[in-house]
Amino acid sequence: MPANPYSLNRTVIPSFQETRRSWLPAAKMLLSKAESLAHRRPAAYDVIVFGGGPAGAAVALALARRGHSVAIFRKRSDVAPPIGETVPPGIARPLAQLGLWDQFRAAGHAEAPGTVVIWGGECPYENDFVFNPYGPSWHLDRAHFDTMLIAAAEAAGAEISDCRVNGCVRQPGAGWNVLIDDNHGGRIVAARWLVDATGRAAWLARRLFAKRYRMDRLVAFVKFARCEVVDESRTLIEACPVGWWYAATLPQRRVVKALFTDADLLPRSASDRVRLWRTTLAATSLISKTSPDPDGASAIHIVAAYSGRLMPCAGRDWLAVGDAAQVYDPLTGQGIAKALTSALRGAEAISASLLQDRFALNDFVSTAAREYEDYAIDQVACYRREQRWSRHEFWKRRNLS
Numbered sequence: 001m002p003a004n005p006y007s008l009n010r011t012v013i014p015s016f017q018e019t020r021r022s023w024l025p026a027a028k029m030l031l032s033k034a035e036s037l038a039h040r041r042p043a044a045y046d047v048i049v050f051g052g053g054p055a056g057a058a059v060a061l062a063l064a065r066r067g068h069s070v071a072i073f074r075k076r077s078d079v080a081p082p083i084g085e086t087v088p089p090g091i092a093r094p095l096a097q098l099g100l101w102d103q104f105r106a107a108g109h110a111e112a113p114g115t116v117v118i119w120g121g122e123c124p125y126e127n128d129f130v131f132n133p134y135g136p137s138w139h140l141d142r143a144h145f146d147t148m149l150i151a152a153a154e155a156a157g158a159e160i161s162d163c164r165v166n167g168c169v170r171q172p173g174a175g176w177n178v179l180i181d182d183n184h185g186g187r188i189v190a191a192r193w194l195v196d197a198t199g200r201a202a203w204l205a206r207r208l209f210a211k212r213y214r215m216d217r218l219v220a221f222v223k224f225a226r227c228e229v230v231d232e233s234r235t236l237i238e239a240c241p242v243g244w245w246y247a248a249t250l251p252q253r254r255v256v257k258a259l260f261t262d263a264d265l266l267p268r269s270a271s272d273r274v275r276l277w278r279t280t281l282a283a284t285s286l287i288s289k290t291s292p293d294p295d296g297a298s299a300i301h302i303v304a305a306y307s308g309r310l311m312p313c314a315g316r317d318w319l320a321v322g323d324a325a326q327v328y329d330p331l332t333g334q335g336i337a338k339a340l341t342s343a344l345r346g347a348e349a350i351s352a353s354l355l356q357d358r359f360a361l362n363d364f365v366s367t368a369a370r371e372y373e374d375y376a377i378d379q380v381a382c383y384r385r386e387q388r389w390s391r392h393e394f395w396k397r398r399n400l401s
Contacts, residue, residue: 045069047350048178048191049158050165050204055322055339056197057149061098062347064156068354071159071189072150073180083222083303085142085256086112086235086248086333089134094340100152107148110139110233110251118238118286120385126234137235137333141251168194168204174317193350196320197343200327205310205320214308215376216397217262218243218329221277222301227255231290235333238286241389242276245287246330257287260305260330262394274300305330307379309372314349314365321346326372329379342368 047063049056052074060070095101113136114128129136154160163182171177171190178189196204202212227249236247243261250256259277267273277300281288306327313325322339345364352360383398390399 043071043187044190045071045159046191046354047071047193047195048073048176048189049195049197050074051197051199051322051324052146052150052160053197053199053322053339054146054149054336055324055343056195057146057153058094058098058340058343059195059197059321059347059350060158061149061153061156062344063350064153064158065099066347066351068351070153070157071161071191072153073161073163073165073178075164076162083142083220083256083301084330084335085140085250087138087140087336088333089129089132089137091138091337091340092134094337094344097344098149098152098340100148103148103152104145107141107144108251109141109145110249111135112137112139112233112235112248115235115237116232116286116290117236118284119244120239120387122285124286139233139235139248139250140336144251165203168207170317176317192317192354194318195346195350196318196324197322199323200304202310202320202324204318205313205324208315208318210310210312210315210320212308212310214306215379216306216329217264218260218305218307219263219266220303220305220330221259221261221273222256222303223258223277223299224254224256227253236286236290237331238284239386239388240280240284241392241394242280243394244331245281245284247287247290257281258330262397263304265393266302273302307376309368312365313368314361319346319349319361319364325368328375331382332375332379338371 046068047060047070049060049070049072052072056072056074060072063070091104092101095104113130114126115137116124116126118124150160161180161182163180166179166181166186169177169179175190175192176194178191178194180187180189194204196202198204200212202210206212233249236245238245240259242265243259245257245259247255247257259280267276307329309326310320310324313320319325321342323335325342326338328335328338345367349360349364380398383395386395387399389395
């Protein structure tokens, strides 16, 4: 039997010579630029966070409240919130730790009292959260949610800068010099620690030769629309031959729907992709009836949704949090909650390391590894419960994993 192409064990490690050829010219360029700016006295922080999404804002907030000087560097394009609208009841835990639970509940996010799922059979089954100790799940106003986190980090003392990061150079001994271009022009900013919170791009970690290991090639077709009549507040999930569907009603009478399949199974032309969306939606028994495709909907967006982890997710004076470290199948609905939990653990590890705790970083890495390994086992078991289309390529791959 051929090896499963999506196995976690499938690794490609470049030779030292290949790696050296790839980074040496860039390193020389950065060192030259750093020397040209060296006459300027750099600003200095305990921690610089790259990325202003939920994980980046949360780690900055937690560190600032511990008394550390923190800056968030984000690209100007980060101002637009990414896709990701559903959070589980357990989101209450990290938000309470961040001191934001009451503010979150007052923000107008839509309660989702449960899920309705068609998976492994024709009949829908319901999972209500009425007895969940944390209450309902939530459908987010994502822009409001991200703004709340950034505002809290800034109020706690973190500095927010929309800038371009040109590179990072290790200081002799310990710490970093970060080369940026912002409203003050080109300059150097010093930090004792760096945090990669740049999402799936893992901008910093990849420049430090960390590698992303993927479990699959999952992508999402995502479409937003306005919905004048809201008749279903729960999260809807339905399996289909090419993957699975998700739908949710958001605040301000908006609805989101997404079709999840593998990237290499997509038609090449835009017209064929629209046809795939319409034909598979029409064939659903849950999504099409409770959440029809309205006129005036947005264009279809295609976004990455694969599961994967970064190895290593931390090193000397740096670590990755949120999607930069580990990404989860949207089927779990856990992405944002796990990003916040990862950020809190990262802040604890950095704070302890700055106080000379030699084991804090190892604890962070081992906890992340155990969590992801448990998730991978559960994900495989979940997909194997759907056997109706076991001969279709999407499902065949998951039954081989």
